[in-house]
Each structure stands twice: as structure tokens, then as C-alpha cells.
Amino acid sequence: xxxxxxxxxxxxxxxRLERLRSYGVLDTPPEADxxxxxxxxxxxxxxxxxxxxxxxxxxxxxxxxxGLGAESTPRDQAFCAHAILQQDLFVVEDTHADPRFVHxxxxxxxxxxxxxxxxxxxxxxxxALGTLCIIDRVPRRLNADDADTLRRLGLQLMRLLELRxxxxxxxxxxxxxxxxNEEFERLALVAERTHNVVILANPDGAITWVNAAFxxxxxxxxxxxxxxxxxxxxxxxxxxxDARAELGRAVRERRHARVxxxxxxxxxxxxxxxxxxxxxxxxxGAFVGFVAIETDISDLVRRxxxxxxxxxxxxxxxxxxxxxxxxxxxxxxxxxxxxxCADGAVPEEFAALARAAVHGPGEVxxxxxxxxxxxxxxxxxxxxxxxxTDASGQPLGAVVAFSDQTxxxxxxxxxxxxxxxxxxxxxxxxxxxxxxxxxxxxxxRLGLPDSRASxxxxxxxxxxxxxxxxxxxxxxxRQATFKFEERLRTGQGDWRWVLCGGAVTERDASGRVTRxxxxxxxxxxxxxxxxxxxxxxxxxxxxxxxxxxVMLDRLNRALASAQRHGQCGALLYLDLDHFKRINDSxxxxxxxxxxxxxxxxxxALLREEDTLARMGGxxxxxxxPNLGSDLASARLHAHxxxxxxxxxxxxxxxxxGKSLVVGASVGIALFPKTDGETGEDLVREADTAxxxxxxxxxxxxxxxxxxxxxxxTQRLQIDHDLRQALAHDHFDxxxxxxxxxxxxxxxxxxxxxxxxxxxxxxxxxxxxxxxxESELIVPLxxxxxxxxxxxxxxxxxxxxxxxLSVNISPKQFRHPExxxxxxxxxxxxxxxxxxxxxxxxxxxxxxxxxxxxVVALSEAGFRFSLDDFGTGYSSLAYLKRLPVHELKxxxxxxxxxxVDTDDAVLVQAILxxxxxxxxxxVAEGVENQxxxxxxxxxxxxxxxxxxxxxxxxxxAFRDRHLRA
Numbered sequence: 012x013x014x015x016x017x018x019x020x021x022x023x024x025x026x027r028l029e030r031l032r033s034y035g036v037l038d039t040p041p042e043a044d045x046x047x048x049x050x051x052x053x054x055x056x057x058x059x060x061x062x063x064x065x066x067x068x069x070x071x072x073x074x075x076x077x078g079l080g081a082e083s084t085p086r087d088q089a090f091c092a093h094a095i096l097q098q099d100l101f102v103v104e105d106t107h108a109d110p111r112f113v114h115x116x117x118x119x120x121x122x123x124x125x126x127x128x129x130x131x132x133x134x135x136x137x138x139a140l141g142t143l144c145i146i147d148r149v150p151r152r153l154n155a156d157d158a159d160t161l162r163r164l165g166l167q168l169m170r171l172l173e174l175r176x177x178x179x180x181x182x183x184x185x186x187x188x189x190x191x192n193e194e195f196e197r198l199a200l201v202a203e204r205t206h207n208v209v210i211l212a213n214p215d216g217a218i219t220w221v222n223a224a225f226x227x228x229x230x231x232x233x234x235x236x237x238x239x240x241x242x243x244x245x246x247x248x249x250x251x252x253d254a255r256a257e258l259g260r261a262v263r264e265r266r267h268a269r270v271x272x273x274x275x276x277x278x279x280x281x282x283x284x285x286x287x288x289x290x291x292x293x294x295x296g297a298f299v300g301f302v303a304i305e306t307d308i309s310d311l312v313r314r315x316x317x318x319x320x321x322x323x324x325x326x327x328x329x330x331x332x333x334x335x336x337x338x339x340x341x342x343x344x345x346x347x348x349x350x351x352c353a354d355g356a357v358p359e360e361f362a363a364l365a366r367a368a369v370h371g372p373g374e375v376x377x378x379x380x381x382x383x384x385x386x387x388x389x390x391x392x393x394x395x396x397x398x399x400t401d402a403s404g405q406p407l408g409a410v411v412a413f414s415d416q417t418x419x420x421x422x423x424x425x426x427x428x429x430x431x432x433x434x435x436x437x438x439x440x441x442x443x444x445x446x447x448x449x450x451x452x453x454x455x456r457l458g459l460p461d462s463r464a465s466x467x468x469x470x471x472x473x474x475x476x477x478x479x480x481x482x483x484x485x486x487x488x489r490q491a492t493f494k495f496e497e498r499l500r501t502g503q504g505d506w507r508w509v510l511c512g513g514a515v516t517e518r519d520a521s522g523r524v525t526r527x528x529x530x531x532x533x534x535x536x537x538x539x540x541x542x543x544x545x546x547x548x549x550x551x552x553x554x555x556x557x558x559x560x561v562m563l564d565r566l567n568r569a570l571a572s573a574q575r576h577g578q579c580g581a582l583l584y585l586d587l588d589h590f591k592r593i594n595d596s597x598x599x600x601x602x603x604x605x606x607x608x609x610x611x612x613x614x615a616l617l618r619e620e621d622t623l624a625r626m627g628g629x630x631x632x633x634x635x636p637n638l639g640s641d642l643a644s645a646r647l648h649a650h651x652x653x654x655x656x657x658x659x660x661x662x663x664x665x666x667x668g669k670s671l672v673v674g675a676s677v678g679i680a681l682f683p684k685t686d687g688e689t690g691e692d693l694v695r696e697a698d699t700a701x702x703x704x705x706x707x708x709x710x711x712x713x714x715x716x717x718x719x720x721x722x723x724t725q726r727l728q729i730d731h732d733l734r735q736a737l738a739h740d741h742f743d744x745x746x747x748x749x750x751x752x753x754x755x756x757x758x759x760x761x762x763x764x765x766x767x768x769x770x771x772x773x774x775x776x777x778x779x780x781x782x783x784e785s786e787l788i789v790p791l792x793x794x795x796x797x798x799x800x801x802x803x804x805x806x807x808x809x810x811x812x813x814x815l816s817v818n819i820s821p822k823q824f825r826h827p828e829x830x831x832x833x834x835x836x837x838x839x840x841x842x843x844x845x846x847x848x849x850x851x852x853x854x855x856x857x858x859x860x861x862x863x864x865v866v867a868l869s870e871a872g873f874r875f876s877l878d879d880f881g882t883g884y885s886s887l888a889y890l891k892r893l894p895v896h897e898l899k900x901x902x903x904x905x906x907x908x909x910v911d912t913d914d915a916v917l918v919q920a921i922l923x924x925x926x927x928x929x930x931x932x933v934a935e936g937v938e939n940q941x942x943x944x945x946x947x948x949x950x951x952x953x954x955x956x957x958x959x960x961x962x963x964x965x966x967a968f969r970d971r972h973l974r975a
Contacts, residue, residue, distance in 0.1 A: 015118075016111040018092035027095075027138045028068055034140065034176045036074055037065060044171060045075035052164055053077045056157055058145040060122060063168065064091040064129070065141035079122055079146075088117055094129030095139035100158055103127040105150035126151045128158075130165030132172065143168050182727065208284070208305035211291075214298060216240050216262040228307060230277030241303065245274040258288065265290050265298055271308065283312040310536075326414070328392075331399070333408040334369050336362040348390070348415045358382045361394070361411050368396040368409040375491045379416070391416045436509075436531040439516070440466070443525055453531060458502030471498035471506055478511070485515055486524050496534065508538040551625040553603055554610040562624035562632050566690035569636040574683045577640050581649035581681050583633035584697035585613075585656060588674040588709045590629035591783075595821045596853070597669065602629075604666050605673065612659050617652075632694070645681060646714070653677040653712035676704040680715045702726070729773070729781050736765060737791055744798055745962040748972065749816070749933060749955050752947030756972055758814040758848070759806075760955065761799050762962050763791075783822060792823035793832055800840035802965050803847060809973040816848040816876055824851060824861060830868065844872030848897060852878055862893055869894035876933070880921060890928050898925050900951070902936025909941040922949050 021027060031037065045063055053061040060078035064071045071089040073082060086092050090112070094101035106112040106125055118124050129144035143165045153161075208228050211220040218236045226232055229245060236244060246255060254270040261268030268288045275281050285306040291299050322329055328345030332338055338357055349357070360382050368376060375397045381389060394413040400406055436453030440446070445465045454462045459469075470478055474497040481493040492514045498506040513529020551558045557565070566582065573580050587609070594602040606629065613631070614623050622634040635652060638645035657677060663670040678700025680693045700715040736742055742765055749758040765773045782788040796817065803815045823829055837844055851865075865875055876897035900921055908915045918934075925932045934946050937956030946954060963971075 015088070015113070015115040017087035018089070018096060021096050021139065023138065027140075030134055030138050031065060031067070031140045034172055035179050036172065036175065037067065037072060039074070041075065046077075048164075048168060048171070049075045049077040052143065052145060052161075055160055055164070056145050058126075058147050060146035062091075062144050062146070063141070064089070064144055066091055066095050066139070071141065081122075084117065088115055090115075090117070090124070090127045091129055091142040091144055094142045094144065095131050097131055098133070098137075099131075100153075100161060101127075101129045101131070101142075102153050102158075104152055107150070122146065123148050125149050128153050128161060130161050132165060132169050134169075135173075140172070178728070178731070181731065206307075208303075208307070210241060210301075210303040210305065212241070212301040212303065214265070214300050216242075216301065218244075219300065228276070228282070228305075229274070230280070245276070246272060250274070258286065261288055262301070271312075282307055282309040284308065328411075328413045328415075330357055330361060330365075330411040330413075331408060332357075332362070332365045332411065334406055336365050339408065345413070348392070348413070357411075361413075364394060364396045365409040365411055368398045369406045371398065380413075436533075438513075438529060438531060440513075440527040441525070442527070449531075456533070457499060457507065460502060469500050471500070474498055482513075482527065485513075485527070491515075493529075496538075499531075507533070508535040510534050554607055554625050556610050556614075556631070557622060557624040559624065559626050562622060562626070562634065563690045563694070565622050566632075566634055566693060569634060570682055570688070570690060570693070573636070574686070578636070579638045579640065579642050579645035579681065579683070580634070580636045581638060581645060581652075581679055582693045582697045583635065583649065583653055583656070584678040584680075584694070584701040585631045585633060585675050586701050586705065587629040587660075588676055588705070590673060593671065593673065597667070601666050601669070601671075605664060605671060608664050608666070609660065609673070612664075613656055616655055616659055632697070642681065649679050649681065650712060650714075653679060657710060657712065674710040676701055676709050677712045678702070678704055678715065679712065726781060729778055730785050730787070732767060733765075733778060733782055733785075733787055733791075736767075737787070737794060740794075741765070741768075742791075742794070744795075744802060744965045746802075746815075746965045746968040747955060747962040748960050748968070749953045750959045751953060752943065752951065754959075757953050758816065759968065760816040760850070761795070761802065761818075761965070763795055764962075783820065786822070788820045788822050789826050792820050796833065797836050799847065800836045800842055804840045804842055806965075806969060806973060807842075807846060809969070813973070814846065814848055814874075816850050818850045818878065821852055821861075824864070830864060833868070833873075834871070844868075845874060848874045848876045850876045850878045850899070853880070865893055869896075890924070890930065895928075895930055897931040897933060900932065900934045902956075905934050905936045905942055905946070905956075906938075908945050909939075915945070918946070919949050922951055926950060 049061040049063060053059070058078075060076075062076050062079060063074040065074055066086060066089065069086050070083045071086055071091050073079070090101075090103065093111075103109055103112060104126060106115070106118045106127065112118055112124075115124075124146050126147035126149065127144060129142035131139040132141050132143060133139055143161070145161065206224055208225045209222040210218055210225060213219050217238050217240055221233050221236050225236065229236075231244065242255060242258065250273045251271075254272050257268055257270050258272075267290065268286075270286050272284050272286050273281060274284050285308045287304045287306075289302050289304075291302055293299050322340075322342045323344075326344055328348045329340070329342045330338060330345050331340040341357070360380050364376070364378065364380075375395060377393070377395045380392045380394045382392060392413045393416045394411060396409055396411050398406055399408045399410055436456065437450045438453070439448050441448075445467070446463050447466055447469065448463050449457070449459065451462065466475065466478065477495055478497055481495040484490040485493050492512065494510070494512040496508060496510055498508055501507055510532040511529060512532075513527050515524050515526075516528040517524070517526035519525050549558060549561045550556070569580050572578065590602065590605075593605060606625075610623065610625065610631070613633070617623060617633065618635075620636060622632075624632045624634075626632055633652070633656070635649055638648050657675055660673060660675050663672050665671075678697045680696035680700060682688065682693055696715040700713045703716075704711045704713040742763055745762040745764050746759040747762060748756050749760065751757050763775060763779075765775075765778055767773050779788070782791050796819075799815060799817045803813075806813045806815065819829075837847070849868075869875065874896040875894065876899055877895050878899050879901045880898045898921065900918060904914050904918050904921075906914070908918050922932055924930075931952045932950075933953045933955055934942075934951050935955050937943050937946065937954045937958045939958055942956075943954055943958055960968075960972075
């Protein structure tokens with residue numbers, strides 16, 4: 012029996028435990044944020060032990076600890092189990108004087124607690140997760156200042172936990188949104204590529220969107236259909252009134268409907284459609300309209316009509332009966348043979364045979380029956396009965412086929428005519444000499460030189476085994492009929508899919524089968540449509556590579572196989588370096604062609620069992636299964652493949668007459684590692700390793716390490732913090748001056764700076780690329796542009812000639828609202844366009860559409876500076892034909908001009924080119940007098956760098972240089 016007092020359970024304990032687990036912090040690895048916290052608490056409150064204690068169901072677990080080695084203790088010994096019952100601090104000044112704790116094992120043994128103070132960690136709704144507690148091995152009192160400090164630190168710790176929980180929820184939400192976007196993109200692709208007509212309509216039934224199949228089938232262009240109701244546009248007098256009424260009711264009642272409609276296209280062509288109308292609801296449940304999936308069933312209707320004609324034309328009586336022997340269909344020949352029996356009235360002999368077929372062994376039965384027709388005449392009938400079943404084998408009824416043998420009527424020529432009418436080919440097969448003979452219509456359809464052919468010559472080699480296997484069931488007597496799909500060679504040498512069915516028609520004296528006969532039904536169009544849909548759902552349309560869904564399926568199967576058989580494998584995540592520059596410089600058409608050629612080059616380097624898939628953009632995955640049972644050998648193999656792929660991409664690729672070189676970075680995740688890992692885990696790990704390769708040195712291969720995940724988390728945190736900073740105007744604007752060689756100030760460049768509340772100043776080199784990737788650069792650029800106009804207006808009050816340079820991102824320049832935004836903010840600020848110089852990269856000028864924007868803005872009075880000239884895809888052609896006002900010489904060329912002859916010659920060449928085209932020049936990164944003298948000597952118009960001034964807040968720049 013315990014001689015110490017265990018704390019009772021707090022109210023709402025199950026809700027508290029559920030909330031604790033929702034924070035996702037239990038049993039997680041140590042984290043610097045929390046370890047720094049307990050170290051700070053220990054130092055501020057002058058105690059040897061500080062803990063972040065989380066009270067679980069039967070233990071207290073330490074997320075962070077300073078001065079203590081244990082990871083957890085039993086809950087019934089935990090002081091924190093008492094502390095979570097409080098709303099304020101729980102303090103024990105001397106455990107030896109407190110009967111609740113004097114015999115506690117944590118007091119009588121390590122860590123020998125004599126003093127304890129715990130601040131409960133309370134969620135916003137008052138549930139205690141655990142405590143921030145301090146412990147000493149000597150008794151002591153907690154003064155008011157220390158108590159207030161502990162409370163405040165507890166509140167800060169709870170905010171840290173809430174932030175962690177918020178970030179986890181945000182990541183989960185982002186993953187869900189990404190998954191939903193991918194699913195929407197897949198559905199949109201299928202809708203656009205499918206052969207079925209897809210129509211979206213508003214709540215009143217008016218068309219809001221149609222796919223390409225609608226235009227092809229109806230003859231109406233999408234713009235002609237928008238705003239019209241499908242029934243008013245396509246249906247006409249011959250359409251079934253019942254079907255139209257049903258659709259109208261469904262629209263009014265906002266419910267599902269499925270009908271068959273006879274439509275008429277724009278050119279007057281008539282076709283049958285199976286219309287599946289479904290109501291659409293938003294995630295909130297609000298009704299937003301309809302989607303109609305329409306399938307062209309003209310062929311099916313015609314075939315049904317042909318089949319009806321066949322049933323009516325064959326000189327054999329046909330009766331379809333349900334399981335209760337009620338007549339569902341009887342053809343005219345049957346009525347004639349039965350001499351005028353009314354519908355639903357058939358001889359009892361036939362009803363008995365039908366019941367026997369429904370409940371019998373499922374075989375076709377043949378009997379010679381004598382009966383009296385409705386005129387009391389005795390007739391001999393050759394009767395065949397067979398059961399009708401659904402796809403699961405459940406009985407639907409029976410078919411009774413009979414002929415009057417009294418006068419020996421032969422109906423061969425009528426059957427042939429009916430088969431031709433129904434678009435069905437019939438055949439016979441003489442097994443003795445392996446000769447297939449086709450009906451005349453199918454000789455023409457297949458383009459055969461003769462009606463006779465051997466099965467080995469005309470049946471596709473891959474289908475011959477299926478064909479002979481199905482027929483073997485009949486030859487052995489296990490089945491009466493057979494049916495299978497096969498491909499037949501046409502006279503032109505290609506293959507056509509058909510549905511083949513048949514039965515035995517002849518045996519020799521010993522009972523051996525000598526002849527088979529049956530029918531062929533053309534299903535080629537249906538099979539090709541199915542194959543096209545399958546390709547659309549599983550293939551990247553640009554490169555023809557497997558898509559993300561196929562890769563994940565193969566990856567999960569490879570992972571399961573590796574775990575089952577003790578094999579190793581690897582997943583490589585490959586991302587092209589500087590691919591965005593290709594798109595920015597030459598357009599997306601060139602980027603698409605480059606991706607296609609990259610895919611072809613990489614595929615040629617892989618094994619047949621490997622898989623190369625495109626994930627999207629310029630990212631590709633390579634699956635390498637079956638790399639042996641030794642993980643070290645698998646690592647070497649994967650590393651070799653990664654370098655082989657990188658070397659292949661170092662070679663130039665011809666795209667639209669240009670020779671482009673594009674590198675890549677590769678991240679690798681090996682598998683299997685743990686029993687619970689999934690394909691998605693491996694993709695995430697390889698992606699993380701790839702980012703590590705990019706951030707380290709591009710064009711390298713890196714393996715996934717657990718520590719890399721922290722870099723990804725940091726990038727996500729920066730992205731989140733960027734959005735917060737933009738929403739709350741937490742950025743700063745600095746200016747660095749532009750100086751004449753003689754020293755006078757001639758202008759300045761506006762620079763964006765970010766002073767993070769926790770991390771301090773973050774370099775633009777770190778946060779601008781993240782803003783580019785997340786598309787945040789567009790609103791961030793708009794914010795900078797608006798503030799730049801305000802700054803320029805302020806500076807011009809002192810220096811009316813002062814010109815301010817502003818960097819414009821290519822993504823921002825491509826945005827459709829950029830030109831309007833630019834002209835609006837400049838006009839609202841009361842500035843003339845020449846107050847700003849817009850700094851752009853060379854890639855903007857290489858795209859015709861963007862180059863036209865440059866010309867239009869230049870004609871409106873704006874001036875353009877070409878940033879980092881000489882580092883990209885420089886071309887003298889655009890300097891001649893486009894209004895570039897200024898060239899900025901990159902600091903990489905300026906840095907060594909006084910010691911590096913190549914750099915000096917290159918800078919002189921740039922300055923000479925600029926003078927030839929009457930373009931102003933600015934040199935960046937001027938750091939000493941020797942550089943300044945060289946640039947002045949060779950005619951550089953203005954200089955910028957630390958030799959003259961460092962970037963400083965724009966107000967300080969104004970007060971120092973413009974108001975002095």
C-alpha cells in the first residue's frame with residue numbers, strides 16, 4: 012500500500028487526455044525551442060531542475076528537462092498530477108513537512124525533491140495538459156516576483172504549444188487542399204479528355220460549361236451553348252415527351268434523373284444520348300447547379316433496333332419469361348406458330364420448360380414437344396430452353412426458342428439476313444483442317460481477301476490461348492457455349508477487337524466435335540475508348556510518363572514486396588535546376604519541349620523494371636526496386652544512378668533551335684526502414700533530401716537524413732511568417748544610393764528588408780525564393796510598388812530630380828493586373844512615370860508578350876533597367892529593338908576587375924556596348940577606390956556599393972543625404 016498521497020483525477024479527464032494527444036507532442040524527440048525554454052526557466056528562477064511535464068493517463072512525461080535524467084515517472088508519484096487540479100500555481104515549500112509527499116519515492120529517492128512549484132498549462136477552454144515546474148533539493152519559499160515570472164513563463168510556453176498545434180493543423184490542411192486540388196485536376200482532365208459529353212448548368216438549368224466532346228457531338232461551339240438550356244438547344248418534336256418531362260421535373264425538384272433522349276445537332280444530325288443528370292452541392296451543402304454526363308448510345312440503340320429486327324425476323328419462335336413464368340417478350344414468329352395466342356398466354360408445356368430452366372443446372376435443354384396451339388391443332392415443336400441470369404448468376408427468367416417441325420421449316424436464309432441487319436457476323440470453324448469461314452458482311456468489314464482463314468493466321472497471338480481455353484470447356488462437355496474477347500487481323504494488317512460467342516454444331520460418329528459455329532460482335536471502338544480513358548487517368552499528358560497515381564501505386568507495391576522478401580530499393584526525387592529561368596526566358600512552349608526531351612533521355616538510362624514518373628512542373632520521381640538485400644550496396648547503386656542521371660543532363664539539349672543546358676538536384680530515400688512507412692512517406696523524404704541538395708550545392712545527390720526535416724519545417728515556417736508579415740506590414744524599405752564617379756548622389760535603389768520578431772533580420776536571398784515558389788511574390792511585389800510610390804513622392808519634395816529604382820519580379824511582371832496596378836499607384840501618388848526606374852531581368856525581354864508590355868510602358872514614360880546584365884541569356888538583339896534605359900553590371904564582374912583580366916575585359920565590353928546603344932550604366936558591388944577609378948576611367952555612368960554607402964532605412968537615407 013502506498014504511504015504517499017496520489018492525486019485524484021481532474022474533472023473531464025477523458026476530454027483532457029484527448030486534448031493532450033491532439034497537440035501531437037507526446038513521445039516526440041527533443042526540440043531546441045523547448046530545451047532552451049527549460050534552461051531559461053532554471054536560470055531565471057535559480058533552481059537546479061526545470062521541467063515541461065505532460066500528465067498522461069498513467070505517467071507524467073517530460074517534453075523537456077534541465078537537471079534531470081529521467082524521461083518520465085508514474086503518474087501516482089507525480090507532483091504535477093496535483094498541480095493540474097489547480098488554476099494557479101501549486102507550491103510545496105518543504106516536502107518533508109508535508110504529509111502528502113514525505114514518503115513519495117521522488118522525495119525519499121532520486122531526485123530528492125524538497126521544493127516544488129508548478130504552473131498548470133491551461134488550454135483556452137481551461138483543460139490542463141501538464142505543468143511548467145521547478146524543483147530544488149533544499150526547502151525554499153517562492154517570493155511574489157518569482158511566482159509572477161513562473162506564471163508568465165507558463166503562459167508563454169502554452170502559446171508555444173498552441174503555435175505548434177496550429178502549425179500541425181495548417182500542414183494537415185495544406186496536404187488536404189493539395190490532395191483535393193490534385194483530385195480536381197484529375198477529374199477536370201478526365202472530363203476534358205473523355206468521349207462522353209459533360210455539361211455543367213446553373214440552378215435554373217442553363218449551361219455554364221461544356222467539354223470538347225459536347226462541341227464534337229452536337230456541332231455547337233461552347234460560346235453558342237452558354238446560357239442556353241440543353242433541351243431548348245438540342246431536343247425537338249420527335250424526342251420522347253415522357254423523357255423531356257422527367258428531365259424538367261428533375262431540374263425543378265433539384266434531383267437526380269436518368270433518361271434516354273433523342274437529340275438533334277446543329278447540322279440536323281440525329282443521335283441518341285443516355286443522360287445522367289446529377290445535382291451539385293457546395294461543401295456547405297448549398298445547391299449550386301447540375302452536371303449532366305451524356306453518353307452517345309446511338310450505336311447501342313441501333314443495335315437494339317437491329318436485335319429487335321433480328322428477333323422479329325428469325326423464323327424461330329422466341330419467348331422471354333421471368334422467374335414466375337410471366338411472358339416479357341414474344342416475337343411474331345412465336346405468335347404465328349402458336350396460331351394466334353394472346354400476349355401472355357403460352358402453352359403450359361412451355362411454361363413448365365421455362366420453370367425447369369430457371370431452377371435447373373443452368374444448361375441449354377432441347378426437347379421435341381407435341382402440343383396443341385390455340386386452334387386446337389397438334390404440332391411438333393423443336394424446343395430449346397436456357398436460363399437467363401444477371402452478372403452475379405442470379406436467375407432473371409428463361410428464354411424459350413422453338414420451331415415447328417411439323418412441316419420442316421428451315422430458316423437459314425432469314426437468320427443470315429437478320430444477322431446482317433443487326434451488324435452481327437457469324438462464322439463456322441472446321442476443326443479437322445482449322446479453317447474459319449466468315450459471313451459475307453464480315454469479310455467486307457475486316458477487308459479479308461477470302462472468306463476462309465486459319466485461326467493461327469487471323470487471331471492475335473496473345474489471344475489464341477484465351478480462345479482455345481474457352482473452346483476447350485465446350486469440347487470437354489463442361490459448358491454448352493463459349494464467349495470471349497479477341498483481336499482479329501484485318502486485310503490491312505492491323506487488329507480489331509470483337510466479342511466472339513459460339514457452340515458445337517457437328518460431331519462425328521464417335522462423338523468427337525468436328526465443327527463449331529457462332530457470332531462476332533464488333534467492340535473495337537469501345538475497347539479503344541476504354542484504353543484512352545485508362546491512359547488519361549494514369550499518364551502525364553505532356554511527357555507520356557506515368558503520373559503521380561501510378562507511381563504511388565508502384566511504390567507501395569515495391570515497398571510491400573521489399574518488406575516481404577527482405578529486398579532493398581530506392582526512390583529518387585529529381586528537380587531541374589533553374590527551370591523557371593527557361594520558362595521566363597523562352598516561354599512555356601520551350602519549357603514543355605525541354606521536359607519531353609529530358610524524360611526521353613532519362614528513360615534510356617534506366618532498367619526495364621525501374622519507373623520514371625512526372626510529379627508535376629519540373630519534378631520527376633525514379634523508382635529503383637530490387638537493389639539486393641544489403642542496404643549499403645543499395646545505397647551505392649542508388650547513388651550511382653543519381654549521378655548517372657545528373658551527368659546525362661549536363662549535355663546540351665536542342666529546343667526550338669537553341670542549345671540549352673539544364674542541371675538537376677537529386678534527393679534519395681532508401682527503403683524499407685520501418686514497418687509502418689508508406690509510399691507517401693518515401694516521397695516526402697526524397698523531396699526533403701532534394702531540397703537539401705538544392706540548398707547546399709545545386710547539381711548534387713543527397714540521401715534523406717532525419718535532420719533534413721527541420722529544414723523543410725523551417726521553409727514552411729518562413730512561408731507562414733511571410734504571409735503574416737505581409738498582412739501586418741512588418742517589412743521595411745531600405746535605400747542604397749547610386750553615385751556619380753565624382754561622388755555626387757544621382758539616385759537610389761529601393762530594397763526590401765524583413766526584421767523577423769524572433770529570428771531578427773532575414774536575408775532576401777533566403778525569403779525571396781520562398782515567396783517566388785509560393786506565388787506570394789505577386790502580392791508582396793504589389794505592396795512594394797505601392798510603398799515605393801509613396802517613398803518616391805516624399806524624396807522628390809526635397810530632390811525633384813531624384814530617381815528611385817524598384818525591382819520587379821518576372822512573375823509579378825507576367826501577372827495580368829500588373830500594368831493596371833503600376834499605372835494606378837503612380838497616378839494616385841501624383842508622380843510622373845519617370846520618377847521610377849523598373850529593374851527587370853533579361854528573361855522578361857525574351858518573351859514577346861512581355862517585351863510588348865515593356866514597349867507600351869516605355870511609351871507611357873516609364874524607364875527600365877536591366878538587372879544582372881551578363882549573367883543570364885544575354886542578347887544584343889533586344890538592346891537594339893527594345894527600350895532599355897539602363898544596364899546594371901553584376902557585382903560578380905566588378906569584384907575582381909582590378910586583378911582579373913577577363914573580368915576587366917568583360918566590363919569594358921559591356922560599357923562599350925551600352926555607349927553604342929546610348930544606354931546608361933550602373934555598376935553594382937563597388938567596394939574600394941580602385942574599382943571606382945577603373946569604372947570611371949572606362950565611362951560607367953553611376954556606381955553603387957559599400958564604398959559609397961550601405962543600405963539603410965529610407966527615412967534615414969533621406970535625412971542624411973537629401974535634407975542635409
